[in-house]
Amino acid sequence: AQRVTQPEKLLSVFKGAPVELKCNYSYSGSPELFWYVQYSRQRLQLLLRHISRESIKGFTADLNKGETSFHLKKPFAQEEDSAMYYCALSGLGTGRRALTFGSGTRLQVQP
């Protein structure tokens, strides 16, 4: 069975502070990991995926297979980063396309 755990329901930081949103997963095969973001009153949208190793809006995430983690980081938080963040997993190369989501972390960036 696959599982995604986001231990923090809420993370509150001040503008300019570093941010780390935690994500741990459980999966027996090769995982494909994503971060999705939902800004207030907007739809879920893809933020980044581990396989492309990109940085979007200053966010990065590195897959650590040893620790089974895919934490989302940003060195300096901005107020516009306030949103709900979801970590999600699928099985790489399995042909399955269903995503397993974590329960989400609400990021509040205070001025």
Added chain:
Amino acid sequence: EPEVTQTPSHQVTQMGQEVILRCVPISNHLYFYWYRQILGQKVEFLVSFYNNEISEKSEIFDDQFSVERPDGSNFTLKIRSTKLEDSAMYFCASTAGGALMEGYTFGSGTRLTVV
């Protein structure tokens, strides 16, 4: 930018009634999905659909649920005989191809309230 459109945005129905949730995926996408999120809980996969048939479904997607692509543009989720616990936000999504690399494009959701 192309969007996935869902209607209605909010539907209230009585327990035991049938509801149909509608979605218009992005026109050149080939894979379609339904997810739901009960208030305060995780986003959960229900079903994926490709080439006019279900390609995957979760244990949530039982005989009460069905999906259809009736006319080549709409993608519908039908819930027969709704129960109180079906109250949730239902999200439709689509992807262009088999790989997940481009990520899902989600609709803005339909909030279903069963009373």
